[in-house]
Amino acid sequence: MITLVLYMLSLVVLIGIVHVAALAVLTWLPPFQGKPMRVWIASISLSLLLSLIAAIRLGPVGWLSLGLVIAAIPLSFMTWSVLHWGATVTMWRVIRNTNTPLDLGEWQACVTKGNFKGNLVENRLILLKRTRLVRISRNVPGWERTTLGNSLVCLSRAFSDRYPKAD
Amino acid sequence: MVFVQVGLLVLACVIQHAVVLVADRLLHWNLMRSQLASAMVGLIFSGGVAAVLGKDSLWIPVGFTVFWTWQLFIVSLFKKSLSLRVLIYLGEEPELPFEEALKKEMLTEFRTRAEMLRSAGYAQRANECYLRGDRANSLSATIDNVAMRLFDVKLGNLF
Numbered sequence: 001m002i003t004l005v006l007y008m009l010s011l012v013v014l015i016g017i018v019h020v021a022a023l024a025v026l027t028w029l030p031p032f033q034g035k036p037m038r039v040w041i042a043s044i045s046l047s048l049l050l051s052l053i054a055a056i057r058l059g060p061v062g063w064l065s066l067g068l069v070i071a072a073i074p075l076s077f078m079t080w081s082v083l084h085w086g087a088t089v090t091m092w093r094v095i096r097n098t099n100t101p102l103d104l105g106e107w108q109a110c111v112t113k114g115n116f117k118g119n120l121v122e123n124r125l126i127l128l129k130r131t132r133l134v135r136i137s138r139n140v141p142g143w144e145r146t147t148l149g150n151s152l153v154c155l156s157r158a159f160s161d162r163y164p165k166a167d
Numbered sequence: 168m169v170f171v172q173v174g175l176l177v178l179a180c181v182i183q184h185a186v187v188l189v190a191d192r193l194l195h196w197n198l199m200r201s202q203l204a205s206a207m208v209g210l211i212f213s214g215g216v217a218a219v220l221g222k223d224s225l226w227i228p229v230g231f232t233v234f235w236t237w238q239l240f241i242v243s244l245f246k247k248s249l250s251l252r253v254l255i256y257l258g259e260e261p262e263l264p265f266e267e268a269l270k271k272e273m274l275t276e277f278r279t280r281a282e283m284l285r286s287a288g289y290a291q292r293a294n295e296c297y298l299r300g301d302r303a304n305s306l307s308a309t310i311d312n313v314a315m316r317l318f319d320v321k322l323g324n325l326f
Contacts, residue, residue: 001222008225027319034321060225067229074240083320087249088280092289093315096303101296108277124253133254145257153255156245 004061011054011065012072019047019076036084044073087111172224175216179231183209198246206235 022043026032032039051069055062082089094110095102102110125143128134133149136142145153183205190201213228220227245251252272281297284290288302302308314320 001218001225004222004225024317027317033319036318036320039318064225064229067226067233071229071233071236074236078240078243083314083318087276088284089311091277091280092284095284095290095297096299096308098299101293101298103296104274104278104281107281107297108274111277124250127250128254134257143257145254149254149257152251156251156255 008061008064008068011058011061012068015047015050015054015065015069016072018050019043022046023080036080040077040080044076172220172227175224176213176227176230176234179209179213179216179227180234182212183231183235198243202235202239202242209235 023039026039026042027036032042047069048066051062051066055066058065090111091107094107098110125134128149132146133152134143135146137144186205186208187201190196190204194201196204209231210228213231217224217227256272281290285292285297285300288300288305289308290297290300290303
């Protein structure tokens with residue numbers, strides 16, 4: 001049993017190493033340069049393909065390893081997204097590369113490159129529109145939530161008490 | 168036998184969720200701490216079950232791991248997503264223009280994160296200003312920096 005577990009874990013570690021190496025190599029290949037999402041999808045697809053081949057060739061140990069690789073997908077994505085799009089990581093990099101003290105407003109301006117208001121909100125709204133969670137309002141100028149968006153908001157309240165309903 | 172194994176897997180997931188609820192609501196632990204504690208309890212339970220039932224049950228801890236990581240992903244998406252915050256603010260703050268409401272929320276969030284970096288030693292505060300902390304050049308910072316270079320992480324991708 002212990003041998004089986006060690007065998008399975010070794011396989012997963014090996015696939016993990018391939019995944020990280022693929023991320024590092026693909027990052028610098030021309031079709032993937034400056035496209036972190038594309039890099040991650042290609043790398044995770046490669047890892048899943050390798051795991052599937054291992055599962056077919058090795059039997060139960062391979063299938064269990066495939067299960068662990070599937071379990072590792074969200075962890076890999078979370079790490080990758082924190083590295084590339086993480087707000088706190090960006091804040092930390094700004095403060096580390098600055099020699100003069102910054103007040104909160106200056107720090108925020110450096111992090112958002114002065115585009116906080118327009119750019120970020122616009123960027124998020126486009127994403128929400130693409131996923132059909134918001135639409136342009138028919139009655140008043142501006143945006144409104146779709147039925148799907150309203151359902152998601154209700155669901156999010158079940159997960160967290162951080163979003164209180166406005167009085 | 169398969170039904171018993173599936174039942175035990177479901178039980179492991181229920182125990183995990185119960186641990187999260189206790190840690191979150193009663194002990195007021197943060198997200199990562201409560202999730203890690205629940206993962207440990209679930210893994211000990213499902214691993215123990217597999218040890219008792221034999222190698223045919225090894226899929227139970229594996230199944231639990233799959234469940235735990237995907238639920239962590241969904242929960243953290245619901246709790247931390249900026250897009251979701253925009254969605255919630257849309258229509259919830261009728262007395263304020265939408266962008267102003269969001270800007271107010273983001274300033275609070277920014278202050279929280281600044282304090283988090285300060286308490287971790289990556290930044291330090293002098294009066295109302297922040298500057299580089301003692302840990303900015305520590306080993307963890309070096310490792311992070313290597314990762315940034317290796318994966319060509321660009322500053323300001325978020326915006």
